[in-house]
Each structure stands twice: as C-alpha cells, then as structure tokens.
Amino acid sequence: MFETLEAAKPDKILALIGMLREDARENKVDLGVGVYKDDTGQTPVMRALRQAEERLLMEQNSKSYLGLAGDTGFNHAMTTLAFGEGFDVSRIRTVQAPGGSGALRILAELLKRAKPDATIWISDPTWPNHVPMMQAARLTIKTYPYFDAETGTVSFEAMVAALETAAPGDIVLLHGCCHNPTGANLNGAQWERIAQLLATRNLFPFIDIAYQGFGDGLEEDAAGLRTVAAHVPEMVVAASCSKNFAVYRDRVGAAMLMARNEKEATIAAGQLMGVARGSYSMPPDHGAAAVRIVLEDAALTADWKSELESMRTRMLDLRVGLADALRLKSNSDHFDFVARHRGMFSRLGLTPEQVARLRTEHAIYMVDDSRINVAGLPGDRLDEVAAAIVSVL
Ligand code: LMR
Numbered sequence: 001m002f003e004t005l006e007a008a009k010p011d012k013i014l015a016l017i018g019m020l021r022e023d024a025r026e027n028k029v030d031l032g033v034g035v036y037k038d039d040t041g042q043t044p045v046m047r048a049l050r051q052a053e054e055r056l057l058m059e060q061n062s063k064s065y066l067g068l069a070g071d072t073g074f075n076h077a078m079t080t081l082a083f084g085e086g087f088d089v090s091r092i093r094t095v096q097a098p099g100g101s102g103a104l105r106i107l108a109e110l111l112k113r114a115k116p117d118a119t120i121w122i123s124d125p126t127w128p129n130h131v132p133m134m135q136a137a138r139l140t141i142k143t144y145p146y147f148d149a150e151t152g153t154v155s156f157e158a159m160v161a162a163l164e165t166a167a168p169g170d171i172v173l174l175h176g177c178c179h180n181p182t183g184a185n186l187n188g189a190q191w192e193r194i195a196q197l198l199a200t201r202n203l204f205p206f207i208d209i210a211y212q213g214f215g216d217g218l219e220e221d222a223a224g225l226r227t228v229a230a231h232v233p234e235m236v237v238a239a240s241c242s243k244n245f246a247v248y249r250d251r252v253g254a255a256m257l258m259a260r261n262e263k264e265a266t267i268a269a270g271q272l273m274g275v276a277r278g279s280y281s282m283p284p285d286h287g288a289a290a291v292r293i294v295l296e297d298a299a300l301t302a303d304w305k306s307e308l309e310s311m312r313t314r315m316l317d318l319r320v321g322l323a324d325a326l327r328l329k330s331n332s333d334h335f336d337f338v339a340r341h342r343g344m345f346s347r348l349g350l351t352p353e354q355v356a357r358l359r360t361e362h363a364i365y366m367v368d369d370s371r372i373n374v375a376g377l378p379g380d381r382l383d384e385v386a387a388a389i390v391s392v393l
Contacts, residue, residue, distance in 0.1 A: 105133050346374060
C-alpha cells in the first residue's frame with residue numbers, strides 16, 4: 001500500500017519546531033511558530049483558564065457526548081466575542097470546532113457543498129496552511145496582492161483592484177486582524193471600503209480571526225469583522241482560542257455562519273454539522289468547556305482580559321524595542337514598520353538565504369519568508385538580535 005506514497009513536504013512553520021529542538025546552542029532565539037511566550041520564554045496556562053479547569057474537574061459529572069455543535073454555551077459566548085454585544089444573532093449559527101483550523105476546514109467544506117464550483121480568493125501572502133486546507137475542500141484558489149514588502153504596509157489599491165475582478169459569488173478569505181504572516185492590517189476606512197466592495201459585487205466573506213486581542217484590543221480587533229457583518233447578507237467566520245486563551249493543544253475554535261434569514265441559517269448549520277460528522281464527528285470538549293466557564297463568569301472574564309491585555313502590550317513593547325534597535329544598528333528607518341505592525345507577526349522582508357544565515361550563524365530561527373513571532377523576542381537581547389539581522393543584509 002504505502003509504496004505508492006512520496007515523502008510529504010514538511011510544513012515550513014512546524015518544521016522549525018524540530019530544527020530548534022535539535023539545536024544545542026544555548027543562545028538560540030525562537031521566532032518561529034506562532035505561540036505566545038512570556039519574558040522567561042514560557043507559554044503559560046492563563047490564570048483564569050487554570051481556575052476554570054479546576055472548576056471543571058470538580059464539577060463535571062459526565063463525559064457523555066454533547067452533540068455535533070459541541071458546547072452551546074461556548075458557542076454563544078464566542079459569537080458575542082466576535083460579533084459584539086447587542087448584535088442580532090438570529091441569523092447566526094455557531095458550531096464548536098477543533099481549533100481555528102478545524103473551523104476553517106469545515107467551513108470550507110460547507111461552502112463547497114453550497115457552491116460546488118466555488119472560487120476562494122486568499123491574500124498573497126497568507127498563512128501557509130490556508131492553501132492545503134482550501135485545496136482539501138476542493139475550492140478553486142485565486143490570490144489577491146496584499147503586502148508591499150518595501151514599505152511593510154498593505155498594498156491596498158492593488159488588493160481592491162484584484163477583488164474588483166472577482167466574479168459574483170466568489171469567496172474572499174480575510175484575516176480578521178493581526179495578519180499572518182505580515183503583521184500589516186487594514187485600517188477602519190479600508191475595512192469599510194472592502195465591506196462595501198464585498199456587498200456591491202456580491203462577494204462572500206470568509207473571515208479567519210485567530211488572534212483577537214493580540215492587535216489593538218479585543219473589541220478593536222473585531223471591528224473589521226463587524227464592519228463587514230453590517231454590510232453583507234451572509235458570511236462565515238473561523239475563530240480560534242488557541243492564542244487568546246493559550247489553549248493551543250486543546251484545540252478550541254468556533255465555526256460561525258451568518259445567513260440571509262433564520263431558515264437558511266438553520267439549514268446551513270445542519271449541513272455544517274453534517275460535514276463535522278463525516279470527518280471527526282464531535283469536537284473535543286475540555287478546552288472549550290474551560291473557555292466557556294471563563295466567559296460566563298464576570299470575575300474570570302475580567303482576569304482573562306487583563307492577562308490578555310498584558311500579553312498584547314508586552315508584544316507592542318517588544319515591537320518598539322526591536323524597531324528602535326534596528327534603527328540604531330542599520331542607521332535607517334527601514335524597519336520602523338515593525339513598530340507599526342500589529343499582532344504576533346511581522347514579515348521583515350529578508351531573503352530565504354538571509355534567514356538561513358541567521359539560523360546557522362546566529363541561532364535565530366524564523367520562518368523562511370522572514371516572518372518573526374514577536375512574542376519570541378528576548379527583551380534583554382534586542383540589540384543582539386538587531387545586530388544579527390543587520391549583519392546578514
Ligand atoms: C503559526 O502561524 O505559526 C500558527 O498559527 C501555528 C500553525 O499552526 O501554523
């Protein structure tokens with residue numbers, strides 16, 4: 001059987017985990033996979049989450065199945081987190097999914113069921129795993145330009161021009177905030193223009209929001225999604241709790257759909273659960289139950305928000321620190337965009353060769369497209385990291 005298979009191409013982000021593990025150098029710097037780290041280099045369990053888990057352990061009296069939609073309290077809380085308090089949710093249905101990735105995958109499959117000849121437009125560049133996921137759902141992929149590497153900003157006019165060529169009914173995948181891998185994001189006016197373009201050209205928004213709370217704040221990071229929701233009749237959203245609740249390995253996400261009316265929403269949700277049933281059946285409970293406990297308890301929510309906010313501001317401080325150090329070492333303001341970017345990542349604009357030199361000569365690891373995970377920067381060695389970056393230019 002297996003003799004027919006060729007070796008799989010390793011995922012370029014996950015491959016870094018193995019390379020790092022094998023590197024014995026003590027000074028190694030991990031700017032690779034998108035996992036938050038504190039200033040001791042640890043990825044902590046968040047305080048509120050730990051309390052929720054303790055409560056879960058004491059209070060959970062059954063591990064019987066919950067059903068295809070998972071934890072309905074979690075789904076309700078996640079819908080509010082994304083769409084905001086007071087949003088009319090009657091046309092929205094949410095299904096718990098195994099991580100943001102699981103949500104992306106089942107939503108892509110749902111769209112394929114709804115429109116077998118569907119085309120999806122993804123940003124160039126995008127999170128590398130978007131491509132195999134959309135391919136696995138057999139959607140036709142087209143790309144829109146997104147990033148001006150020279151200035152580190154969004155190529156907004158080029159993005160709009162490309163999307164204006166999309167056919168009615170095409171799907172447009174947008175990063176809700178904290179664009180991965182670039183760190184360059186749409187501002188409020190640009191979201192407004194994209195929302196109008198989607199509405200007038202009858203394009204279908206697919207929003208991937210995996211870093212809510214890591215950019216400008218929990219509410220601010222959802223503003224683009226909410227602008228789109230206010231303009232279009234229907235859309236889907238894949239949300240992740242991996243980063244903002246730090247429950248990476250527990251696989252906690254939500255697949256949301258907004259339909260034109262309640263009847264269509266209910267039918268679409270049934271199909272979405274059918275997709276889930278045909279793949280993994282039901283989502284894992286533990287992490288979502290803990291997130292639900294946090295979000296249904298005012299005190300735990302307040303503590304979670306405060307810890308999330310300190311993670312966000314720590315990343316902002318690191319951005320400013322690295323941009324300052326790069327300005328000094330390179331004697332130019334070329335890298336100032338690092339301080340203007342938001343979220344976990346910035347793309348520095350180095351060549352794969354320069355990235356490889358940083359790895360071999362300086363034990364600094366980043367994705368080969370020169371994406372850095374800002375949270376991995378050692379705050380007390382920013383000068384050293386900046387000097388190494390400048391040395392390979
Ligand atoms: C990343 O982009 O590094 C994270 O989302 C982890 C992953 O699964 O790729």
